[in-house]
Amino acid sequence: MKLIVIGAALVSLTVKCALAGAPGSRFNPYRSTTAENGVSRRRRQCTEGVDYGPGIGQPPDECEVEAPSGGGGGGGGGGGGGDSSSSTPASDSSHAAAMLNQVGVTDVAVAQADIDAGKFTGDTGTGGIGEDIYGPFEAGFSSQQDFIFTGLGCSDPSVAYIDGGIDTSTAEKIVASACDVTLPRFDDDGEYISLLDQCGGHTKEYHNHEKLVCLYDVEAEGHSSRVGTALDDKGIYGKWEATDVLPELDACGGHWGRTPDSPDVDVYHYHVQDAPPFTVGCFGPNDDDSLVTVQQCRDFYTGCDGDLETFTTPDGEIEYDLWCPCFDANGSNSGIDIAELAVFDNNDDDGDDDGDDNGDDDGSGLPSSGAATIGTASATVVAVVATLLF
Numbered sequence: 001m002k003l004i005v006i007g008a009a010l011v012s013l014t015v016k017c018a019l020a021g022a023p024g025s026r027f028n029p030y031r032s033t034t035a036e037n038g039v040s041r042r043r044r045q046c047t048e049g050v051d052y053g054p055g056i057g058q059p060p061d062e063c064e065v066e067a068p069s070g071g072g073g074g075g076g077g078g079g080g081g082g083d084s085s086s087s088t089p090a091s092d093s094s095h096a097a098a099m100l101n102q103v104g105v106t107d108v109a110v111a112q113a114d115i116d117a118g119k120f121t122g123d124t125g126t127g128g129i130g131e132d133i134y135g136p137f138e139a140g141f142s143s144q145q146d147f148i149f150t151g152l153g154c155s156d157p158s159v160a161y162i163d164g165g166i167d168t169s170t171a172e173k174i175v176a177s178a179c180d181v182t183l184p185r186f187d188d189d190g191e192y193i194s195l196l197d198q199c200g201g202h203t204k205e206y207h208n209h210e211k212l213v214c215l216y217d218v219e220a221e222g223h224s225s226r227v228g229t230a231l232d233d234k235g236i237y238g239k240w241e242a243t244d245v246l247p248e249l250d251a252c253g254g255h256w257g258r259t260p261d262s263p264d265v266d267v268y269h270y271h272v273q274d275a276p277p278f279t280v281g282c283f284g285p286n287d288d289d290s291l292v293t294v295q296q297c298r299d300f301y302t303g304c305d306g307d308l309e310t311f312t313t314p315d316g317e318i319e320y321d322l323w324c325p326c327f328d329a330n331g332s333n334s335g336i337d338i339a340e341l342a343v344f345d346n347n348d349d350d351g352d353d354d355g356d357d358n359g360d361d362d363g364s365g366l367p368s369s370g371a372a373t374i375g376t377a378s379a380t381v382v383a384v385v386a387t388l389l390f
Contacts, residue, residue, distance in 0.1 A: 114214040135278075224241075224271070250292040256268050282301075
């Protein structure tokens with residue numbers, strides 16, 4: 001079966017760099033940016049206002065600096081070609097992930113069977129350990145993608161131009177509606193047509209956005225295996241909490257619980273989701289170790305400003321808050337009439353009379369008995385909150 005991934009040819013105007021000092025960005029432990037151990041540093045063209053500058057930081061060592069673009073702070077390229085540098089917001093919160101850059105790295109390689117089947121289309125990417133996991137957003141689509149939209153069957157490519165700050169799934173739905181095509185799809189020759197490959201990534205500088213289904217066995221029983229590490233050093237796992245059971249996650253995409261790596265101690269960890277933010281919406285938990293609500297997530301990001309845009313998808317019109325990775329139980333990031341996530345549901349099915357079914361005794365989302373039990377390589381720390389009455 002042949003495979004065509006339209007998004008593999010996308011050229012981003014915001015070039016991916018390791019953004020030293022940028023809010024929400026961290027060091028990638030798998031890719032050396034210095035000439036250590038005989039490994040040459042990778043030189044990249046970088047732009048002021050996108051990769052460095054006020055509110056972002058100094059140019060990374062591996063950057064070749066080009067003329068200023070006059071943009072606002074943000075992150076590296078997200079795979080699209082729209083010039084979003086002037087509108088990409090920077091957030092100062094330590095819980096905020098990069099808007100257009102890395103939120104984690106893969107811990108496992110793409111399965112050889114998926115490579116042989118043509119599901120993985122990385123060009124310079126190898127599909128090996130250490131490939132980038134990006135946040136949900138695209139950089140936008142412009143005339144640079146005309147040939148892509150023509151390949152999708154779009155008679156007037158200009159109808160598919162969109163701003164940056166829209167998650168990949170929604171962006172693809174907007175393009176599909178504007179061009180009156182179905183995305184993703186297999187054509188009559190068995191070719192897969194999509195802005196992402198079947199593994200959930202794209203572009204010549206390959207990075208993952210969604211699914212990550214080529215990194216773990218979706219059919220396996222029990223808790224899904226680990227597929228990556230977020231830039232806060234917490235694990236990212238496949239979609240299942242148990243056999244055919246989806247986890248109840250906070251707005252960051254994580255929760256407290258046992259994992260294959262921590263079978264005896266509850267740890268905060270992330271799961272892959274079918275809907276945005278897909279992997280990491282923010283770096284959780286809260287500073288007090290409680291789970292992150294949608295509103296708390298919105299407070300982490302300057303992009304969650306309530307300045308909504310209306311887009312048409314095959315499912316109808318939606319209101320969308322550009323550059324806001326905080327989605328409620330209905331899949332909306334608008335911030336209007338927030339439908340709180342199931343993990344904060346008032347249904348109390350665990351018998352602890354705290355108003356939720358987390359087994360946390362107090363409704364905080366912490367591990368049981370009001371204590372946050374956090375596993376580390378050397379010790380288990382138990383923090384007990386006591387109320388003293390005088």
